[in-house]
Amino acid sequence: MEKYDVAVVGGGTSGLTALRQLSNLGKQAVLLEAGSTTGTKNVSGGILYSKKPKNGRVYNIEDVFGREFIDEAPYERAITQYILHATSRDKLYSIDLTPVHEYQINYAYSVLLSRFVPWLAKEASDMSEKMGGGVISGVHVRSIRWETGSNDTVIETDELEPFRVRAVIAADGTNSELADVTKARNKFSSEQLYQGVKVVIKLPETILEDRFNITSEEGAAHLFAGDVTMNHIGGGFLYTNRDTISLGAVYHMDSMMENPVEPSRLIDALIRNQFVAEFIKDRVPTRKANQALISKDEEIRQHFMAVKLLKAWNNLRSDYYSRDGIKRLIESGKFKTKEEIEGRINNLEKELVEKYNCEFGDNYVELEYSARLIPDGKRCRMKTPYYKNVLFVGDAAGRGVFIGPRIEGLNVGIDDAVRAANAVARSLDRNNFDEQYLGSFYTKSVEESPYTRDMKEIDKEYLKIFLDCSKHIPKDIVGSRYGMIFKLMSSSTLRGIAVGFANMLGFDRLLPMVESVDTYVNVPIEIAERLGRHVDSNYIPNTPSLQERIAKLDYDDDSVPHIQVTKPRSEFMQKMVSLCPTRCYSSENGDVILQHEGCIECGTCAYETLWRHPRGVKGVSYKYG
Amino acid sequence: MPVRPLNVGVIVKLEPDFSEGNVSYNPDGTLNRAETKNILGPHSAAATLAAFYCKVKYDARVAIGTMGPPIANQALKQAQIISNADELHLYSDRIFAGADTLATAEVLRLGVSRMNNGLGADIVISGHRASDGETGQTGPQTAWKLGYPFIGNVIDFQIDQENRSIHAKRFILLYGFYDVIEEIQAPLPVFISADPSYKPSFDTVSERLSLARNLNEARSKAENFEKYLQVYNSEALGADPRFVGLPGSPTIVYKVEKIPKAKAKRRVEFIDGNDTAQLDMAAEKLLQLMTEAPIK
Ligand SMILES: Cc1cc2nc3c(=O)[nH]c(=O)nc-3n(C[C@H](O)[C@H](O)[C@H](O)COP(=O)(O)OP(=O)(O)OC[C@H]3O[C@@H](n4cnc5c(N)ncnc54)[C@H](O)[C@@H]3O)c2cc1C
Ligand code: SF4
Numbered sequence: 001m002e003k004y005d006v007a008v009v010g011g012g013t014s015g016l017t018a019l020r021q022l023s024n025l026g027k028q029a030v031l032l033e034a035g036s037t038t039g040t041k042n043v044s045g046g047i048l049y050s051k052k053p054k055n056g057r058v059y060n061i062e063d064v065f066g067r068e069f070i071d072e073a074p075y076e077r078a079i080t081q082y083i084l085h086a087t088s089r090d091k092l093y094s095i096d097l098t099p100v101h102e103y104q105i106n107y108a109y110s111v112l113l114s115r116f117v118p119w120l121a122k123e124a125s126d127m128s129e130k131m132g133g134g135v136i137s138g139v140h141v142r143s144i145r146w147e148t149g150s151n152d153t154v155i156e157t158d159e160l161e162p163f164r165v166r167a168v169i170a171a172d173g174t175n176s177e178l179a180d181v182t183k184a185r186n187k188f189s190s191e192q193l194y195q196g197v198k199v200v201i202k203l204p205e206t207i208l209e210d211r212f213n214i215t216s217e218e219g220a221a222h223l224f225a226g227d228v229t230m231n232h233i234g235g236g237f238l239y240t241n242r243d244t245i246s247l248g249a250v251y252h253m254d255s256m257m258e259n260p261v262e263p264s265r266l267i268d269a270l271i272r273n274q275f276v277a278e279f280i281k282d283r284v285p286t287r288k289a290n291q292a293l294i295s296k297d298e299e300i301r302q303h304f305m306a307v308k309l310l311k312a313w314n315n316l317r318s319d320y321y322s323r324d325g326i327k328r329l330i331e332s333g334k335f336k337t338k339e340e341i342e343g344r345i346n347n348l349e350k351e352l353v354e355k356y357n358c359e360f361g362d363n364y365v366e367l368e369y370s371a372r373l374i375p376d377g378k379r380c381r382m383k384t385p386y387y388k389n390v391l392f393v394g395d396a397a398g399r400g401v402f403i404g405p406r407i408e409g410l411n412v413g414i415d416d417a418v419r420a421a422n423a424v425a426r427s428l429d430r431n432n433f434d435e436q437y438l439g440s441f442y443t444k445s446v447e448e449s450p451y452t453r454d455m456k457e458i459d460k461e462y463l464k465i466f467l468d469c470s471k472h473i474p475k476d477i478v479g480s481r482y483g484m485i486f487k488l489m490s491s492s493t494l495r496g497i498a499v500g501f502a503n504m505l506g507f508d509r510l511l512p513m514v515e516s517v518d519t520y521v522n523v524p525i526e527i528a529e530r531l532g533r534h535v536d537s538n539y540i541p542n543t544p545s546l547q548e549r550i551a552k553l554d555y556d557d558d559s560v561p562h563i564q565v566t567k568p569r570s571e572f573m574q575k576m577v578s579l580c581p582t583r584c585y586s587s588e589n590g591d592v593i594l595q596h597e598g599c600i601e602c603g604t605c606a607y608e609t610l611w612r613h614p615r616g617v618k619g620v621s622y623k624y625g
Numbered sequence: 626m627p628v629r630p631l632n633v634g635v636i637v638k639l640e641p642d643f644s645e646g647n648v649s650y651n652p653d654g655t656l657n658r659a660e661t662k663n664i665l666g667p668h669s670a671a672a673t674l675a676a677f678y679c680k681v682k683y684d685a686r687v688a689i690g691t692m693g694p695p696i697a698n699q700a701l702k703q704a705q706i707i708s709n710a711d712e713l714h715l716y717s718d719r720i721f722a723g724a725d726t727l728a729t730a731e732v733l734r735l736g737v738s739r740m741n742n743g744l745g746a747d748i749v750i751s752g753h754r755a756s757d758g759e760t761g762q763t764g765p766q767t768a769w770k771l772g773y774p775f776i777g778n779v780i781d782f783q784i785d786q787e788n789r790s791i792h793a794k795r796f797i798l799l800y801g802f803y804d805v806i807e808e809i810q811a812p813l814p815v816f817i818s819a820d821p822s823y824k825p826s827f828d829t830v831s832e833r834l835s836l837a838r839n840l841n842e843a844r845s846k847a848e849n850f851e852k853y854l855q856v857y858n859s860e861a862l863g864a865d866p867r868f869v870g871l872p873g874s875p876t877i878v879y880k881v882e883k884i885p886k887a888k889a890k891r892r893v894e895f896i897d898g899n900d901t902a903q904l905d906m907a908a909e910k911l912l913q914l915m916t917e918a919p920i921k
Contacts, residue, residue, distance in 0.1 A: 002830050030830055129838060136833045161829045296895060 003164040004030050004133065006424055007155050008171060009141045009178055011038045011121060013048075013061075013113070014394030014413030015171030019135065020124035021064050021421035027428055028131045030165075031124070032157065034140040034613050036556065039117030040621035041601065041613075043198065043372040045237055045246060046113065047079055047221060049411045050106040053450040054461075059418035060106065060411070065123055073119050075109035076241035077219025081212070084405055085275065086524035087226035091532035092275050095473075097405065099465050101221065110219050110239045110246065111410075112200070113625035136160075138616040143181050144168060146388065151433055153389060158615040167424045167433055168390040171417065174373045175603040176396035177612055184387035187607055188398060190253035192380035193373050194234065195604055197263040197581060198248030199271070200624040201280050202365040204321030205243040211279065212240055216323065222279070223405045224249075226524035228270050230261055233520045235405065236270045238279060243322065244367065244624070245280055247271065250374060250407060253604075255517065260578035263371055264546045271364070274537040281539065283317075284363035285310055285352065306356035313348040320345060362539035368624045369549035371581035371602040374409060376402040377455040378507045385446060386439035389427075391420040399446075401454045404466065412451045419445040457503040460496065463489065477527060550582055550598045558618035561596040564610040568592045572608045579604055628786040631685040634737045634746030635676045635708070636767065639693050639700035640666035663696060665703040668752025671819040675750045675779070677708040678825035681835045683784055688740035690714035692721060692732045695856075702850040709843035712740060713850060718859040720870045728873035730766035735862040737771060739855075747813045748791065753778065753821050768816035776809055778820040789813040796820050 006022060008015045011033030022029040035041040050060040062069045082101030086093045101108065125135040143156045152164040170178040174193070179185050203211075212220040224236035234251035249270055251263075270276055287306060290299060319325025320341050335341045352358035375381075380398035385391065393399075394413025401408040423442040427433050446452055453459075467489055489495050502510050544552075567573055568591040576585045582598040585605070594609075600620045601613060613619070641648060642664045649657040665673070679685035687710040691697050694717060701713040716736050724732070738745050749771065754761035768775035782793040790812050797805040827836050846853060859869065867873060896903045 004830065030834070125837065129834070132834075134834045134837055136830065136837065139833070159828075160833065163830050300895060 001154070001162060001164050003152070004028055005165065005428055006030070006133075006167050006169065007032065007141075007153075007163075007165040008169045009155075010170070010172035010396065011035070011117070011135060011137065012042045012171060012173060012394070012413070013117065013120065013410050014396070014417045015169070016117065016120040016124045016135075017061065017064050017414045017417035018169045018171055018393060018421045019128055019133070020120070021418050022425060023124065023127035023131050023133070024064065025421065025425040026131060027421075027425050029128060029133045029169075030163075031128070031133075031135045032139045032141050032155075033121075033135065033137040034616050034619075035137055036617040036621060037118065037137050038121035038135060039114045039625060041619075042113040042117050042625050043196070043370045043622065044111065044113050044410060044625065045196070045198065045239060045248060045407060046111050046410060047108050047239060048075065048111050048116075049108045049408060051104050051411060051450075052106055053104050056448060056450040056453070058411070058415045058450055061414050064414070064418060065120065068123070074115045075111050076244075077110050077214075078217060079108045079110055079221050079239065080218040081214065081220040082223075082405075083221070084223045084225065086527040086532065087224055087228050087273060087275065088525045088528035088532065089227055090274060090534060090536070091528045092535045093528045093532035095470050097223070097466070097469050100405070100462070100469055103462055103465055110221075110241050112241055112244070112246070114622050115624075117625070140613055140616040141172070141177070142612075144178060144390070151389070166389065167427060167438065169417070169420050169424065170390055170392045170396045171394055171413070172396050172613075173603075174375050174395045174398075175601075175606045175611060175613070176392065178390060179392065179396060182387040182390060184390065184392060185382050185398070188373075188375055188380050189607060190257050192376055192398065193253040194250040194376060194402065195253055195256055195263065195371065195579070195581075195602070196248060196250045196374050197267050197371045198246060198369075199267055199366050200241075200368040200370075201245040201247055202367050203243065203245055203280065203282055204318055205323065205325075206321045207282070208240055208243065208245070214240065224270065224273070224276070225520060226528055227521070228273050228276075229521060230266055230269050231259055231517060231521055232256060232261070232266070233515055233517055235520065236273075236276075237407070238276065243318070247276065247280065252376075252515065253373075256579055257572075257575055260575045262546075262578050262583070263581040264369070264549065267369075268543045271541050271543055274535045277364070277537040277539065277541050278535070280364040280541070281362050281537075282364055283360055284365060285313070285358050285360050286363075288357045288359065290357055302356060306352065306358065309348055309352050309356065310358070313345060313352065316341065316345050316348070364541050366544055366549070368552065368622065369581075370622055370625065371600055371604070373603040373606075374402070374407065375400050377412070377451075378402060378511065381452070381455050384439070384443050385416075386435070386442055388435065389433040389438055391423065391439070391442050393417045393420045399451070399455070401451055403454065408451075415449055415451055416446060419449065456507065458499050460499045463499060464492075464495065467495075473527060473531070477523075477530060546583060553600065554621040554623065555597070556618050556621070557597055558614045560615070561594065562612045562614040562619070563594060563596055563599065563605065565592060565594050566610060567608050570608055573605075576605045629789075631679060631683045631748070631784060631786060632741040632744050632746050633676050633679045633685045633687045634740045634749045635669075635672050635687065635689045635704070635710075636733050636736070636749065636751045636764075637669035637672060637689055637691045637700055637704050638666050638752070639663045639691060639697040640669070663699060665700040665707075666752065668754055668819075668821055669700070669704070670707060670752075671821055671823045672750045672752040673704045673707045673710075674825055675782075675817070675819040675823055676710070677839070679748065679784070680709055681825075681827060681832055681839050683786060684835070686711050686741050688712035688714060688746065690716060690733065690736040690740065692716040692724070692729055692736070698850075698854060701854065702847055705850050705853065706843055706847045709839045709846060711853065712742075713854045714740065715854065715856045716858075716862060717856055718864075718870075720859050720864075720866060723871035723874065724869060725874035725876035726762040726766055727875060728869050728871075729763050730770050731868045731873055732862065732864060733763070733767045734770040735864055736857065737767070739857065739862065745814070747789070747815075748784070749773065749814070749816045751816070751818045753818050764816065764818045771814075771816065773814050773816040774811045776811060776815065776817045779817045780806070780820045780823055782817065784813075791815050791817070793817060796822065 006029035008031040019031045082098045084095045084097045128134045140158045156162045219240045222238040228236045232251040233255040236249040239246045375398040377400040382397045385397040393416035427438045573592040651657045676687045689704045689710045751764035778795045779793045780796045795807045
């Protein structure tokens with residue numbers, strides 16, 4: 001049996017950071033990733049933060065990947081605006097939370113993981129190869145075991161011969177199979193999870209910049225609370241990428257279980273919010289059926305011609321609204337001036353309208369639909385994030401900062417990964433993998449992380465900045481209970497006492513009070529209604545059906561289902577009929593039946609099923625993530 | 626004792642791309658070789674993959690050779706992308722023209738001996754056959770000339786470097802009977818031809834790491850593949866003019882059949898699957914076509 005020093009399971013941001021850090025420390029490690037290539041299975045919102053807390057230190061991505069990261073990594077935009085909107089049906093009240101966003105940060109970049117993760121993978125594997133390790137994708141780790149009389153761990157996969165390692169870093173995400181196999185923790189329950197649903201929307205670069213009032217070096221984040229979540233605890237987000245928008249929402253699973261609504265319908269509600277609709281609006285062609293009596297042959301000819309022209313129009317327009325694109329077109333000699341390109345676009349439009357029954361109007365262009373569970377670190381972070389010589393990091397360890405508008409999992413997983421890699425390197429140096437030496441050391445390191453502090457208690461300073469930003473909201477706005485809290489918090493002397501009291505209660509007891517439909521839905525609606533301005537959109541976005549959304553995704557179907565239903569009649573499984581984002585479940589004579597083919601591996605149904613990731617290469621592959 | 630490094634030689638062939646739209650014919654119906662796009666033939670690609678397997682699994686040194694006009698170097702570049710080859714050989718000379726399989730085998734024999742810095746090859750791999758009028762004899766004849774045992778239709782193999790032997794599985798199709806997988810052990814050096822279905826599998830962590838490394842290397846090598854290219858003419862190979870080209874070809878071509886020129890006559894008709902009247906019409910048409918079709 002082959003033997004390596006370390007196995008890292010999972011090639012998301014956490015796993016790749018662990019691999020790179022181990023390589024930086026001169027250690028040999030092999031990373032196994034189930035997706036056909038790295039980055040095809042990862043979903044995020046996603047803003048990646050680099051932070052500089054006042055107390056304690058966190059490890060940021062550039063600490064591991066070097067300065068090259070800032071210059072070379074394919075991130076989308078530096079997020080420089082951060083605005084929260086309270087929404088009601090047709091009103092909106094905005095609060096500029098940029099100071100909250102900028103609290104203790106070096107920078108924040110929007111990222112699309114399917115582009116971003118492969119860069120990390122290349123950087124990590126180049127370094128790791130020098131140490132005799134590297135990245136292996138298309139391999140699904142099925143199990144791990146310990147042989148009697150040996151400290152080594154045997155890694156078993158669906159694709160490769162088993163091999164031995166001395167330590168394991170489990171970076172296999174929220175539905176960690178390693179956590180299941182080792183029983184290092186229970187499966188996360190609905191109380192501990194949020195369901196994230198997201199669409200990526202196309203919007204040409206300079207149109208996007210004009211609309212969000214940003215330069216090419218800037219980016220915007222908009223958050224939504226109120227009626228957009230259809231009565232669920234949670235909120236919406238809109239992040240600008242280079243020439244796309246990430247629009248999504250997170251919903252507390254408990255409130256989804258209480259009031260099950262199909263995730264695709266929820267995202268439709270967000271898209272149709274008048275304010276959001278205006279943000280994502282673009283000029284979109286549609287083709288009407290031909291009324292004139294023409295032969296089938298002629299109809300086909302026209303169809304192909306129209307498709308060809310539409311493609312030309314689309315490409316030219318994308319270039320026209322992009323700085324590099326215009327430069328490319330003019331340098332290629334095809335066009336002399338910007339006006340000439342514009343003329344050509346107009347002519348194409350004219351031809352399409354006059355000859356090919358096309359219409360150009362307001363709509364939006366959706367590129368990808370995705371969903372994933374997110375662990376709420378306040379409720380589910382592993383208190384001892386290890387089992388024997390297996391260290392859990394990132395989502396697999398249930399670690400994420402989820403407070404108010406903050407959704408931070410990427411940076412937390414990166415910080416964990418460095419701590420885990422450091423702990424493992426130390427054990428390799430001393431050839432000591434005992435729990436006291438490895439696991440306890442890692443636990444202590446993680447406990448020291450400022451991110452862990454954020455998962456345990458309220459940060460007074462952060463709260464102050466937050467309240468300062470919302471100071472224009474009259475204190476009497478919300479029912480006496482919240483008004484009272486608000487008043488308490490707004491006074492600097494009383495705030496200290498109130499926060500102290502809250503922290504004494506602990507998040508466990510505090511959360512059910514604070515995270516409620518009232519605070520997440522009713523209060524924002526009331527704010528919007530009383531203080532907000534009217535918003536009006538001149539069109540209703542034509543959202544695709546779920547079938548169309550699924551059809552756009554890439555799958556490599558596994559003939560063997562990776563999920564087994566064990567309780568077809570349970571209340572939980574009945575709810576999956578609505579809550580599976582790709583409607584894989586249906587109900588027949590009271591039994592819930594699974595059709596796994598459209599599964600996007602979000603993990604929502606995992607709690608009461610035998611749930612695994614598909615075998616290597618199989619399943620969904622995201623293009624944006 | 627450190628094992629002797631493994632040297633692999635592959636012989637490939639540049640072939641016309643027979644996929645639709647890429648073939649060009651002369652007015653008399655023969656293949657217009659100058660106009661037809663050329664690619665590394667699918668059988669040669671299988672042989673190249675087998676060499677890549679040796680590279681990944683045994684860290685072998687790989688040389689790839691082809692006899693042909695200078696444009697054949699495109700096939701060599703393609704082969705390098707597939708196999709991360711260390712040497713690319715082009716055996717090219719006017720006097721090689723008109724060669725039959727035996728005369729080709731002579732050139733290839735000489736080529737193989739020049740491979741891998743003149744060390745030759747412990748395993749020579751060829752494709753099963755080519756698709757442009759080759760008869761599947763070049764491989765066995767080259768093996769015969771080299772004096773190596775020949776194993777055809779190989780679908781899987783392992784090398785024992787210490788004992789210098791090969792353990793190969795070969796696929797034998799007995800038409801209308803049943804299929805056999807034969808296992809053969811033979812000493813090195815050996816000549817194998819890769820079955821068209823050959824697909825290497827990499828089942829251990831070290832193989833997969835080596836695979837990733839080799840794929841990366843291959844990509845960067847092929848970017849300036851000329852650096853790895855060695856061109857040999859008849860003299861450089863030390864060929865005896867009596868055994869190469871037309872003089873070295875005893876084959877008498879009895880009759881050449883023209884390539885049946887398939888003039889695209891297909892017509893597409895779209896049928897709305899929801900319209901029963903259209904479906905009826907389609908069924909009738911199919912029935913008519915089937916009854917009219919000549920049965921050969
Ligand atoms: C909608 C949404 C919005 C979010 N927004 C933000 C945000 O704005 N900012 C932020 O910081 N965070 C955000 N997050 C959270 C963040 O995306 C995650 O915390 C982060 O991606 C987790 O990274 P990870 O590497 O720990 O896990 P993952 O990215 O889940 O990676 C796990 C990897 O392991 C692989 N794997 C799993 N099991 C196996 C196995 N058995 N064998 C081999 N491979 C396996 C998977 O294929 C996958 O690639 C958001 C999440 C969602 C869903
Ligand atoms: S079947 Fe389960 S894991 Fe798959 S998409 Fe549906 S809820 Fe998510």
